[in-house]
Amino acid sequence: MTPEPSRSTSAAATTRSPRRGRRWLRRLLIATPIAVALYTVLGFFGVPWLVRAVIVPRIGERLNGSISLERAAFNPFTFRIELERLEVRDDQGERVAALGAFDGNFEAWRSLVQTSWQFQSVQVTKPFLLAAVNADGTLNLARLVKPSKEPATPLREIPRVVIDGMNVDDGEISVRDSSLPEPFGLDFAGLTFDLTNLDTRPGNPNKASLRARTRNGAELEWDGFVESTPFASQGKVVARNVDLAPFMPYGLLYTSGRVVEGRLSFEAEYELAPVAEPPAATATLVSADIVGLKAEHEDQPLLEAPTIHLADAAVDFLARTLSVASYEQAGGSLAVDRDADGTLAFVRILVSPAPRDTGSDAAPQADESVDPRTIQYPVQQFAAALRNLVRDAAGAWTVSIDRAAVSEHQLRLHDRSTPRPVETTVLVKAAEAGPILSTQGYAIPYRATIEPDGGGSVESEGTLALFDRKFDLAVKLVDVDATPYAPYIPEYLEAVRFESARITLDGNLAGSGKEDGTLDGAWKGKATIADVRFDDANTSSPILEVRSLGADGDLGFSLHPDGGRQVEWTGPLSLTELALAAPSATPREANVATIGIEGTAKVDRGADGVARAGWSGSVDVGATEFEATTS
Template sequence: MPSDSLRRFGGYLRTRWASPRRIRFWLLALVIAYTLLGFLIVPWLIQYLAVSTAKEDFGRELRIEAVHVNPYTLTLRIDGLALDDTDNRQLLGWQQLFVDLAWSSALNGAWTFQTIRLDRPMIHEERFASGKTRFSRLAPEPSEDAPTEDEASPLPALQVDELRVTEAALRFTDNLPGGVTETDQPKRVSLALEELMLSASDLSLQEGARFPVALEGQLEGGGTLAFDGSLQLLPTAVLAGSARIDELALNQAQPYLRQFANVQLSDGTLNLDGRMQTGAEQPFAFEGSAGIKTLNINDGSNQDPLIGWQSLHTKKLDLNLGERRLETAPISLNGLFGRLIINEDRTTNFSQLMATAPANARAEDDGAARMDDTDDETAPFDITVEGVELTDGTLRFADRSLPLPFSTSIHTLNGQVSTLSSSSAQPAQVALEGQVADYGLTRVDGTIHAWHPMRDTSLKLRFRNLQIPEYSPYTVRFAGRRIAGGTMDLDLDYTVSEQQLDGRNSLVLRDLTLGEKMAVSDAMDLPLDLAIALLKDSNGVIDLDLPVTGDVGSPEFDVGGVVRQALTKTIKSVVQSPFRFLANLVGADSEELGRVEFPPGRSDLLPPQRERVAKLREALTQRPELALELTGPFNHTFDGPILKRGKAIDALRQRLAQADRETGEPNLTAEANQDVVETMFTTHYPEADLAAIRSRFTEEQGDSSEDTGFDALAYRNHLADRIIAAQSITESDLRALANARATAVQQALVDPGADNPIDSNRVRLQDPETIESVDGERIAMEVGLAAD
């Protein structure tokens, strides 16, 4: 009987449940259920769990516009996600997240994604004055009863074929501690990285696996960032590749700088381009080019300029934190500017810049210092700079502590400093040259050890043609007398070895004239009128040697006091032994008179050169047997561009005159001359299409407007540049310029309206001379001497 029941039950299954019709039914039902679950239930469940978890576990509001799941392609799309903090500020969000999970994940035992794409994500982090951040507040508070895990759970196997983040925005707000603003309130700083693009391929969590990564973005405050390289996530993160920073605005760091110094970083941009690497064994390494342009640092109290430059650049910057090493190729520093002021109380403008740190920050620093005392001595940082090239620098100095306020400046400062190394005992070579005031010259040569200047330094400072009346404040303090007239040459030779100073100062005064007396309590009582009468030779020259020695490491050492004592001793010795002094006098040097310099393409004498020619004329009146030979110089590369411009302007003047129009000082870019300039342009470039050229300087004003904007000035500048470039310069033009230069010097020498004019037969013009190369901004004419 039981066997009959089993047979009947088996027959029932075959006819009712195992029939092809029934199998198709259940397969269809399974497909429908899978479809409903994937397309409807799973999206709702994801959105519900995400919103409820954010609310219950984190106390935050999470909003999601839509969740789309395709169970057949295994794709997930989440649109319009936004997570708010407790104060309703958005923490993070995105426009769209798209995830494409590969079916192979079920076979290879790893989460494998063909594509993960995140569009317009936004993350806003903020650090509060307490030190906490918005994201750190999401983490649960540590509990003493919470169990500790011995080992971290292993990460799941993961493979992403393509990861792409587009138009991301990372925003950071920092609430700096109080005491840095006038209201003593926390200062809020906002930084933002926008238009961030991130791409990666073959991303893997397998140990030792590296995959390519590319990133680029721009800072809201100015500057762009880019990276292209590789990333390893396990066992430790390793990032390596090419990195670039373009025009990063440094004033974004101003609030942080004010924490340490009372200065205003008003301008400056950073540029970096090279390769970087960071990892467990290498904290950070970078090798490439670097530069900072248009840096301006002002006094935070009165906005007076302190220091800055037009550009600083090096072709190689090698920074290695692991090896504690910094190396650079020669640094080009253009347009350096510095300003030093000695106040009435003898303090300087730099000594008052350091900001007072808040009490809690000072306490942290003290604690860190005590901890450092217990640590092993940290290896020193090895710094090597392969030289500094300085061009067009300016240093301004003012001393308000003197009876008469004094100020001067050194400008057009150029020169070089050789390799600076903190690990070598070899000092650096220094060679600098600049202009003091209107006609003065300064030069610095020698050696200095940048890290140990008191150990090994040897410098020679040369000052030429300084106007002595400008230095009356120092003579008033020294001897109670103003200086009415005269020039000064000063040679300062200083050698410091193991803090011992051995120096000689050579002072040459020309045509020194004393002024009125002034009552100064600490001035020396010296018979200056008698001393000057003895020291001045028939040419009005005073030549003094002043030795300077002492221990620069001594707190009592004052180089100014030592120089003052030496000068006092010299003057007293001259007054006390006048005939012995007169027996040891030497002549004066006048080698600078043999060079007259001209700017490119010009033959007029600039003020310094007019003064030089005037001094040359004065010297010749005392040497009647000498004649001058003037050979006008020229150089095609140096003079050609300016001559071309002059020819173009002459051509414009001629065309204006032919059209009976006002010539005056014709301007190639003036609007009134545009038609004539266009005619000149088509003459030189007959095949050019002016309409096409105009279109290059025309742009639409808006998407919905048919109006266009024409940049007429840029258009005229373009035509002018092309016209100038079309001019031809001949050998005859250059020789005529050279002759004009020689003639200008000749006329200045024989000018009957000048003091002590020279006879014309003593100034002879020679055939022009071509100069093979010109260094700097001037071409020099070497003056020759001949017997008359």
């Protein structure tokens, strides 16, 4: 039998138990405020000190430059962290990145429960970033970080970050490129970025918006969605009043011409999801307007276009399709120059871009595409998808242009390849082309109304197939002054110079090119040439004058690349009031009231410049006067 404890022992135990509880309570009451005080001190003072004295210097050790932070603050109870005046400079002392202030409210409890980085809000003020391409093609940001001694382990997944609200205010981005023929620079200021309910979990679209402006008055807006895993984005971009001239350093890679004025505004929509199934990479230009465009070449005016409007242009990079609903241009002028050796200025201003040195030996890319969905690392997955996109876009494209229209546009012709320079202007009153389809060899159906210098009008309608060297045109000229084009005639008549004429035509002109470069063509229709005059090339005195020359028939021609050509005319010709003067030691003059010719005439000019002519048919000569004077 177990003995029962004594009453005294039981009473002592009962007494010690409340005392022990009270001691623990006293200790807890003493330790709690001490712990709270210690936590408060370490939170308010220790964390900022740790950021400034440990974390920032550690980051600086990884940089080819320096990093500084003026102020850090931390609230251990709300987990709010504040940073002020953070600045990163490269090894040359140039500011590369900075921010005026960072204010973030970290949600510790939510982060623990949901195993993610949770923020109630993030506010960034006055951030700055300098993105510069050096002369050797390398990026300044890539040089800023020292290379790691060991290769970094690829990121297996994007960490989940949740931000209820994020705002970037008064940001600035400076872009520089020194690898171009001329340095390029562009500054974006007043940048604002708003993002609500950011969540980087896979498949979650995050709605965001961006606003920016440049120092010269351009505005940029973006509204859309972004997914982090796999990366995808879609949205709308609006740009207003973008100055085109500062972008010319990139244009100089391809042309020696230069845009000196012009403002661009556009609205576009896009979708980019290269890893999705099916993948997507599309863009739609809802509308684009260029105003006040001016371009020069060698300080001489080349192009002026007061207004250019482009509407409903769509591109699908994966399907390799490009469609343009409408292109319209009103007013302005274009210089069409031809130098002494016959080369058009458009050819001379084109430049073949030289390969750009990237500063590194890039590994050759494999010819075969890699399915990005088989790659487990998200960054490498996205990079592989982009490489596939670029590779696929390099194939043949299907292009369609529904309508292209030009009105009130002046063409200034200056040709120095002729014995006498040709300088004239042509006003394109209205010209419209389309549809232009790659599936039809880019053949251009068109119609145009033109007013040449010196009066008259030209109307034409038909199809130009430039790549196939084919054309089929209906042409109508009414009282067009041929005088400005007189210098083109003397190469066929050495001692005689064409001086003037007025031309009226109504017919059809068709032709096609051969593989050897020969161009065969035919004209069928009516022609009237009035007030024709040929002068002596040396004395400028009249040799032949014809009041009117009429023709109604068929003209066939063949032009060879070696300079040879054949011309054959079949049909009637009529001449009225012909006056002929043949100056020589014994001058002769003849006046013919009318001449009627019916038959076939052939002219064969060889590559050596020697011409052979033949004719068969009938001639009806009206009243004729002949006079010879012997001095």
